[in-house]
Amino acid sequence: MPEDLTITRGFPDALRSEVALLYDAAFGPKLSIAIPNTHRRLKVLEQAFDPHHSFVALSGERVLGIAGFKTQSGAFTSGIGPALLRHHLGLLGSLRAVLVLALFERKLSPNELLMDGIAVSPSARGGGVGTTLLERLKQFSADDGYQTIRLDVINTNINARRLYERLGFVPTKTSHFGYLRWLLGFSGATTLQYCVKPTA
Template sequence: MRIIHGIPPDQIDTAAALYWQAFGGKLGRLMRPEEKALRFFAQVIVPAFAISAVDADGQLLGLAGFKTDAGGLVAGGLADLARVYGWPGALWRGPLLALLERELEPGVLQMDGICVSAQARGQGVGTALLAAIKERAAQRGDRVVRLDVINTNPRAEALYRREGFAPVSRESLGPFRWLFGFSSALRMEFPVAGAGAR
């Protein structure tokens, strides 16, 4: 396994499939059918905001996305949604997807998703990707790495706790829980050693 910055150009479709595999339970009701969701994510994934794990053949094993004031892993807007779902579909999906957006703060590297292929789980891929994200935050001079983990994903929460992330708050989705398939998200943060104010 190698950790690289970005996503190999020939692996964008695989990245979209991994993203859907990881977040389809959360986004499924909004982004179905799967074929359209995969097409949408393949169009809007921005490789510059990803760190990838690849095998010896360059095949994608997993990726971790992040978000800064310059952009994020998934950068689609209404026009991108309309290209896949048509304007009627884009106009109702767009505002609902906006509910999941997180405000950026100076000195905070916001994680924008982490996904590991089913066949690579249990091989340390997630741990290696988190280490690379922490390193990226330190290089940028960020003081904190922040992420949100949904209440229906205890396995991910356990990984983040093992890797030094601590809970700071919990946000309820209220009535939107029926749409997204989870009821709350736990915000967790990792303090970046030696980071100063930017």
């Protein structure tokens, strides 16, 4: 992990395209079902992100990681709505995207913080950046009075699941996608939950 690593809440507009690239490097394969064209997908992400619902890991000017979240006040990716999709994808493309993205939609319970994507730059993975971002999110959740942090991990992402369990997340539910497997590219996902320790 770089010595000058800093974690900040949000990021300036100048970093939007870099954050979109990083996010897409992690979630592009999944998002491409909704938005197959990489250039358009990056444009949508760049404009849709709400930085206030994220923490970023920076080394100097370089973005090494991003952790988006969703609370009652909004979500990191909440800007991915019909109007923005229509603007970039046209009518048919936006219809496809809206239908596919609806499959990924998750409801929020009161007092809960939902992870809205965590991604570390491929060259920085395995160096502790993801752990640092998750610890920051835990601290933020405690300070702001959330009781639980929830996330979903697909059943093929064994390494990420091990990381979450090491940090105290426990599995609560497994969903099987049945006939949707051919569309999504994975057959199931597990929900993990962390019980926030209140700030003393």
